[in-house]
Amino acid sequence: MVEIRMRVNGAEVSAELEARVSLLDALRVRLGVTGPKKGCDQGACGACTVLVDGRRILSCLALAVQYDGSEVTTIEGVDHPLQAAFVRHDGFQCGYCTPGQICSAIGMLAEHAAGAPSAATEHVAGAPALTRTEIRERMSGNLCRCGAYNGIVAAIEEVAP
Amino acid sequence: MKDFGYRVAVDVAGAVAAVAAEPGARFLGGGTNLVDLMRSGVEHPDTLVDITRLPLDAVDELPDGGLRIGALVRNSDLAAHPAVRRRYPVLAQAVLSGASGQLRNMATVGGNLLQRTRCAYFYDQATACNRREPGSGCGAIGGFTRTHAILGTSPSCLATHPSDMCVALAALDAVVEVESVRGTRRVPLLDLHRLPGDTPHQETVLEPDELVTAVELPAAEVAAVSRYRKVRDRASYAFALVSVAAGLVVRDGAVVAVRLALGGVATKPWRAVEAERVLTGAPATEDSFRAAADAELATAVVQEDNGFKVELARRTIVATLHRLATEGSAA
Incomplete structure (x- = not known):
């Protein structure tokens, strides 16, 4: 067993875990933070997306022990204009992917603000504008089986600077 | 687990x-x-x-004008690095074409070098796989082979190498620095991965206790005039059916320098040496590009479901070189 300490949504937490426990399971099962969802559990769907030290990652492929000392933000710790925008634009139907979508979009907007290009960027050395094409490419790691993609893109577009 | x-x-x-x-x-x-x-x-x-x-997450300038990339640089940070985007656009594009934003924030350069095949038979333990269990056979041979390799295969294994980053590194003559209790050694990227032969479980020349510590990119004029093109089943977040990493310098209508590497079609990151030989000194025309592609693909061995990759690779090579010749790099 390994003891880890993290800040989760602003609160100091600690847990004693087997090394094989994922960050997703540690959050959901050990710490009762059930916003991040288990979709595929293999890094393909994005439902488990959380922010670690401000960067979006997949908590299902993260071993919790690797994140000892980290600052973790899940949807429970988010207070962001994207949330109301998702409601306004019908950016969800069943809602299962939504916590991951919103955490991913927050991380994505920060990456774009820092000047990062994407696979949709025509001139990779330049600073790309956040077009609908760019948003779709940058959010491609978050699947929505209800197919609310148009609303998701519209919500992000409204909130993007 | x-x-x-x-x-x-x-x-x-x-x-x-x-x-x-x-x-x-x-x-x-x-x-x-x-x-x-x-x-x-x-x-x-x-x-x-x-x-x-470990402190292996820096990108440093080399005295000769190249770059040294620490093994723990995250894929997203590599692709966003200004020097990589400006001087090695093919590498930034290749990394950005792989996985998703979340995965690129986690995945390291060293790990990307050593990632394992996504062959479905390698993952499915109910089927035979010489790579997973030496000597057990190959479920892909006679199975569903649409995503499998046409270059570098053997009667033991048809699995494609999955990395986009490695295809760009193959074109850029990258060198991998490795450390172990026996000291430090340098391995050219093109020598890092092995062809499957009859020992597909031996994927690289590294010993199990050797740690990748850095990747070095030599300076090269051709690197700045480079592109990565990836063809896949959907627009994003999928492995390549065919990918092309290319660099091209043309003077007075003739090819003076060319780099070409292929992904999605081979059992290791594939430097297209035959195509480069045909192209070097040739007129920078579509006829030359097609002849180069044909020379490289002459040794392709197709299976039941992946014959389309020969023509798809030919067209992707020609289109990528044509775009470099007419528009220059992606930077």
């Missing part, structure tokens, strides 16, 4: 000593491939030595 021991390495010497001392120990970087394979039961290490706190 079976449980395992976990240790955090605080320096490189300690990390390589810890893995050398225990046959069942493995290095753990971003975990995006290894954790997935452990959960699938394909990998089952006894101990993981976490290397993510």
Whole structure:
């Protein structure tokens, strides 16, 4: 067993875990933070997306022990204009992917603000504008089986600077 | 997933000593491939030595004008680095074309070099796989082979190498720096991965206790005039059916320097040496590009479902070189 300490949504937490426990399971099962969802559990769907030290990652492929000392933000710790925008634009139907979508979009907007290009960027050395094409490419790691993609893109577009 | 021991390495010497001392120990970087394979039961290490706190996350200038990339630089940081985007656009584009934003934030350069095939028969333990279990056979041969390789295959294995980053590194003559308890050595990227032959489970020339510490990119004029083009089943977040990393310098209508590497079609990151030989000194025309592609693909061996890759690779090579010749790089 390994003891880890993290800040989760602003609160100091600690847990004693087997090394094989994922960050997703540690959050959901050990710490009762059930916003991040288990979709595929293999890094393909994005439902488990959380922010670690401000960067979006997949908590299902993260071993919790690797994140000892980290600052973790899940949807429970988010207070962001994207949330109301998702409601306004019908950016969800069943809602299962939504916590991951919103955490991913927050991380994505920060990456774009820092000047990062994407696979949709025509001139990779330049600073790309956040077009609908760019948003779709940058959010491609978050699947929505209800197919609310148009609303998701519209919500992000409204909130993007 | 079976449980395992976990240790955090605080320096490189300690990390390589810890893995050398225990046959069942493995290095753990971003975990995006290894954790997935452990959960699938394909990998089952006894101990993981976490290397993510080692100071190997810098991108430094080399005296000759090249770049040295630490093994723990995250894929997203590599692709966003200004010098990579300006001087090696093919590498930035290749990295950005792989996985998703979340995965690129986790995955390391060293881990990307060593990622394992996504062949469905390698993952499915109900089927035979010489790569997963030496001598058990190959489920892909006579199976569903649409995503499998047409270059570098053997009667033991048809699996494609999955990395986009490695295809760009193959075109750029990258060199991999490796450390172990026996010291440091440098391995050209093109020599890092092995062809499957009759030992497909031996994927690289590295010993189990050798740690990738850096990748070096030499300076080259052709690197700045380069592009990566990836063809796949959907617009994003999918492995390549065919990909092309290319660099091209044309003077007075003739090719003076060319780099070409292929992904999605071969069992290792594939430098197209035959195509480069045909093109060097030739007129920079579509006829030359087609002749070069044909020369490279002459040795292709197709299976039941992947014959389309020959024509798709030919067209993607020609289109990528044509675009470089007419518009220049993606930078």
